[in-house]
Amino acid sequence: MQKLVVTGADGRMGRALIEAILDTEQTQLVGATVKDDSPFIGVDAGELIGRGKLGVSVSVDLSACLASDVTVIDFTVPVATLNHLKCVAEAGASIVIGTTGLNEQELEELRSYKEKVAMVFAGNYSVGVNLTLQLLRMAAKIIGDSSDIEVIEAHHRHKVDAPSGTALMMGEAVAGALNKDLKECGVFAREGITGAREPGTIGFSTIRGGDIVGEHTVMFASEGERVEISHKASSRQTFARGAVRAAKWLNHENVCGLYSMEDVLGF
Ligand SMILES: NC(=O)C1=CN([C@@H]2O[C@H](COP(=O)(O)OP(=O)(O)OC[C@H]3O[C@@H](n4cnc5c(N)ncnc54)[C@H](OP(=O)(O)O)[C@@H]3O)[C@@H](O)[C@H]2O)C=CC1
Numbered sequence: 001m002q003k004l005v006v007t008g009a010d011g012r013m014g015r016a017l018i019e020a021i022l023d024t025e026q027t028q029l030v031g032a033t034v035k036d037d038s039p040f041i042g043v044d045a046g047e048l049i050g051r052g053k054l055g056v057s058v059s060v061d062l063s064a065c066l067a068s069d070v071t072v073i074d075f076t077v078p079v080a081t082l083n084h085l086k087c088v089a090e091a092g093a094s095i096v097i098g099t100t101g102l103n104e105q106e107l108e109e110l111r112s113y114k115e116k117v118a119m120v121f122a123g124n125y126s127v128g129v130n131l132t133l134q135l136l137r138m139a140a141k142i143i144g145d146s147s148d149i150e151v152i153e154a155h156h157r158h159k160v161d162a163p164s165g166t167a168l169m170m171g172e173a174v175a176g177a178l179n180k181d182l183k184e185c186g187v188f189a190r191e192g193i194t195g196a197r198e199p200g201t202i203g204f205s206t207i208r209g210g211d212i213v214g215e216h217t218v219m220f221a222s223e224g225e226r227v228e229i230s231h232k233a234s235s236r237q238t239f240a241r242g243a244v245r246a247a248k249w250l251n252h253e254n255v256c257g258l259y260s261m262e263d264v265l266g267f
């Protein structure tokens with residue numbers, strides 16, 4: 001039985017993760033944590049999602065939930081993720097991280113744990129998005145040099161970071177296949193008299209509205225035709241089930257390192 005702890009248990013993904021764990025064989029929720037000002041402290045984690053008592057009280061103390069055979073699943077905010085990662089390292093536990101919006105310094109700090117912790121870190125845990133990354137690399141190799149490449153993403157009104165982690169992963173997959181650095185060729189904003197499109201750049205556009213779960217399109221536009229590769233998520237369970245799958249995979253690997261969802265899927 002794989003022992004799992006969910007941080008940010010009262011968040012959109014936290015709740016979806018508890019649901020996914022309850023629906024996955026050979027996994028057991030052994031802890032659920034929230035921020036210290038949450039109204040859900042002390043509530044049963046099962047009751048938090050309307051599934052009846054599990055005997056796991058929502059708490060603020062992650063370290064108290066940890067042991068070397070526990071895997072944490074963390075979809076929160078960058079500062080919390082790094083705090084949680086520190087606790088995980090101290091306990092010799094492992095972690096699956098889904099948080100997006102980390103800046104360069106935060107990413108560097110996360111990477112610094114790869115010798116000490118077994119962790120999976122991905123901007124998107126859906127199988128479909130990770131398949132899409134493969135398709136994008138193929139498209140980039142065949143038509144990337146002769147196309148204008150644009151990444152368009154749409155999410156719900158509550159999302160706080162842009163572009164999405166997935167959009168950045170897609171941009172990096174395309175840039176990598178073209179032997180480019182996204183930091184140099186990415187265009188993240190356009191307004192006013194921008195001038196004509198600079199050849200070889202990768203543009204990003206962001207839509208925020210309503211309850212859109214997550215939609216991404218990469219457009220390869222050239223003279224006379226364009227190719228669009230799209231993924232549309234319609235349920236957060238897609239991400240949650242993928243993260244639980246990653247946690248089960250980590251338990252088998254149990255080797256310190258920084259892994260991607262593509263590693264988990266064996267792509
Ligand atoms: N990789 C993937 O497949 C996916 C990644 N995501 C990413 O997951 C993250 C969470 O998304 P979502 O669930 O929609 O967001 P929510 O805002 O619904 O949840 C965030 C959770 O983190 C908690 N939190 C915030 N600040 C802190 C803190 N300082 N310490 C401890 N906990 C804190 C929140 O608590 P409180 O509510 O009390 O503030 C809440 O429980 C985002 O970065 C999102 O982009 C989302 C979906 C899929």
Ligand SMILES: O=C(O)C1=N[C@H](C(=O)O)C[C@H](O)C1
Binds near residue numbers: 155159164166167215
């Ligand atoms: O915040 C979200 O909701 C999502 N975030 C991830 C991202 O930033 O790419 C993954 C998914 O699209 C949903």
